[in-house]
Amino acid sequence: xxxxxxLNELTAGDxxxxxxxxxxxxxxxxxxxxxxxxxxxxxxxxxxxxxxxHAIAQARVIDAGGTRGALHGVPVAVKDIxxxxxxxxxxxxxxxxxxxxxxxxxxxxxxxxxxxxxxxxTVTTEFASSHPGKTAHPQDPARTPGGSSSGSAAAxxxxxxxxxxxxxxxxxxxxxxxxxxxxxxxxSFGWVNRHGVKPLSESLDTVGAMGRTVADAxxxxxxxxxxxxxxxxxxAARPRIALWRSDTLGKAEDDMLACLEDAASxxxxxGAYVADVTxxxxxxxxxxxxxxxxFYEMGKSLAFELIAHPGQISAALRSRLExxxxxxxxxxxxxxxxxxxxxxxxxxxxxxxxxxxxxxxLGEAPLGHGSTGNALFNRVWTxxxxxxxxxxxxxxxxxxxxxxxxxxxxxxxxxxxxxxxxAETVLTR
Numbered sequence: 048x049x050x051x052x053x054l055n056e057l058t059a060g061d062x063x064x065x066x067x068x069x070x071x072x073x074x075x076x077x078x079x080x081x082x083x084x085x086x087x088x089x090x091x092x093x094x095x096x097x098x099x100x101h102a103i104a105q106a107r108v109i110d111a112g113g114t115r116g117a118l119h120g121v122p123v124a125v126k127d128i129x130x131x132x133x134x135x136x137x138x139x140x141x142x143x144x145x146x147x148x149x150x151x152x153x154x155x156x157x158x159x160x161x162x163x164x165x166x167x168x169t170v171t172t173e174f175a176s177s178h179p180g181k182t183a184h185p186q187d188p189a190r191t192p193g194g195s196s197s198g199s200a201a202a203x204x205x206x207x208x209x210x211x212x213x214x215x216x217x218x219x220x221x222x223x224x225x226x227x228x229x230x231x232x233x234x235s236f237g238w239v240n241r242h243g244v245k246p247l248s249e250s251l252d253t254v255g256a257m258g259r260t261v262a263d264a265x266x267x268x269x270x271x272x273x274x275x276x277x278x279x280x281x282x283a284a285r286p287r288i289a290l291w292r293s294d295t296l297g298k299a300e301d302d303m304l305a306c307l308e309d310a311a312s313x314x315x316x317x318g319a320y321v322a323d324v325t326x327x328x329x330x331x332x333x334x335x336x337x338x339x340x341x342f343y344e345m346g347k348s349l350a351f352e353l354i355a356h357p358g359q360i361s362a363a364l365r366s367r368l369e370x371x372x373x374x375x376x377x378x379x380x381x382x383x384x385x386x387x388x389x390x391x392x393x394x395x396x397x398x399x400x401x402x403x404x405x406x407x408x409l410g411e412a413p414l415g416h417g418s419t420g421n422a423l424f425n426r427v428w429t430x431x432x433x434x435x436x437x438x439x440x441x442x443x444x445x446x447x448x449x450x451x452x453x454x455x456x457x458x459x460x461x462x463x464x465x466x467x468x469x470a471e472t473v474l475t476r
Contacts, residue, residue, distance in 0.1 A: 055079040059121045059209045059263040063162075066109070066120030073106035073120030077164060080122050084207045090188055091205055092181040093198040095127045096134050097167035105164045116161030117270050117278060123158050124202045124211035126195075127168040128175050129254075130243035131155055138245045139171040139180055139195075142356045152243025154212060154254050154271045161270040166208050169198030172419060174349060175214055175247050178361040179419050184226065186447060190412040193223025194419030196257065200227040203257045210267050211257040216248050216341060218408075218425025220255035221437045225407030225450025226420065228439040230471075232256045232264035235458050236432035238272040248344040250383070251337070251429055261436065261468040268460075276461055283462075283469035288314055289324040289400040291454075294331065295423055300410030302443035307406055310440045310451055310474065317473045324400070327392040329385065330427065336382040336389075337426040343379045346371025386430050390457070393431060397456045402466045407437035407450030424452065434460040436467040440474050 054062070054076045065071040081099050088094060102122070109120050125131060128138050130148035137143045155165060170180040172195035182197040184190040185205035192201040196213030200223035203211050213220040215233045224231025232255055239254035246252060256267040262280065269277035290311050296304070315321045346353075346368045352360060353368050360368070396403065406424045413420055428435050434457075437450040453470065455463035 053079050055083050055206050055209070057209065058260055059118065059258060059266050062121045062209060063117065063119050067115055073109040073164060074103055076120055077102050077106040077122055077166070080166060080208055083205070087185070087205055087207065091183055091185050091201050093169055093202040093205070093207060095137060095168045095170050095198070098134070101133065102164060102166050109162055109164065114160060114162040117266060117275075118158060118161040118163035121163050121210060122166040122208050123163045123267070124166050124169045124199055124208040125155060126199050126211070126213050127171045128214060128245040129155060129212060131165060131168065134165070134168055136168065139173045139175065140352070140359065142352055142359045148243070150243060153240035155243065157270050157273070163270070169202055169211060171195050172197060173361055173364055174245060175216060175219060176345070176364050176367065177419065178363050179416055183416065184412050187412070190414050190447065191226070191416055191419050193226040193408070193412060195219040196223050197419060199257050200224055200229060200231070203227070203259060204229050209258065210263060212267070212271075213255050213257055214244060215253050215255050215425070215429055216251045217337070217429060218422030220257065221425045221435050221450075221452055222408045222420055222422055224257055225437045225452070226412035226448065228448030228450070230258050230261050230264045231437045231450070232268055232464070233429065233435045234268050234272060235434050235460055238274070238460070239268065246348045248341045248348070250340055250344060253429065261438065261464055261471050264436070265464045277464065280461065280465045280468055283401070283465045285318045285320060286402065286466040286469055287400045288319050288321045288466070289396060289403045290321055291326065291403045291405045292323050293326045293405070298409065298423060299406045300443070303406045303408070303410040303449055306441040306449045307404070307451060310470070311404065313473055314470065324396060324403070329389050329392050332385050333389045333427045333430055334423070336385045337430045339374060339378060339382040340386065340430070342367050342371035343374045344371065346374070390431050394456065397459070401455070402463050403454040405452045405454065407452040411443040411445055411447035411449065428452070428454050432457045434463045436463055438467055438471050438474065
């Protein structure tokens, strides 16, 4: 903790330390977060539900001797497609305005059990798909913060909450984290139980974390996934980094490409082994495979809403649902075969490298609120099921953040987090 820091600006690790030791109360931490929200929410619009009295009441329970776990006294923002028993859950849709689940999602229950405080619910795009919500970028309100975890990314970036939960089906954790200059961590597929999370694509949906440091994002997922080893990341003195020279790399903006090359050079200077890698041929088929799998599954997951409330679904989402419902099962099965082949083809790369390095997004957060940006650099990695972590690596020509993405093999999250934390240190020197 630095002199002059407000409690809402501290890392989650520091908050746990000071609330557990008695140097500060959880109530004081929550109150500073609420003060920040009062200052900034009118401009940012990160929240769909916020009850200050309820947040303070949760903090008082912790201060009175509640669970002293890995999130003791830490406020956490929760994306509004995730069920909370004590708060509305609207899924980003007018269909569910005022909806009150009778239960907490598994990830929310885990946060509470670890001493965390559910600060409120954050804006999501419609059913965590593409139709934007009301959130603006905290550094430039004329720009999107990304999506679908729009409010979660903005709340963390603007010091409203030290941690937030997001979800990713395409690029919904990594891309908004890249746009907002924070850390986004999509864990390995299946690591976090999805009970209570509104399904979109059962083969792709992943609950992830957002924080302002790699250690904080790892701390949150350690609780969500029941993986305490993530609280103690190993060192990465000479990481082996594959610079992924895919055909899509040329679609990144010039500022992002320059940022990528500069970071690779800095990593080499600080002892990393960095080498170019050309993707296996199957990778040219993976983006299309992701689209077909996602649309087919969302056409089934949201079938009730499409039948019962067609007029309350956006035109963009309705076209995706109809396309998914028209997809023949044989094509869907073939796309799953391609995805499996891609996972198999990726394994030899990690015989020589610890992580793959790519852009976290095409570039800076785009102007306007009609879209949340392009997930081109995220979809394939979501399909391949391994962990992905984005770290802010610089700023573009308009002064907006640029994030780079570190990717690993399925279930190798601890190694990827360790390299990302090492890179975070190098990039902030």
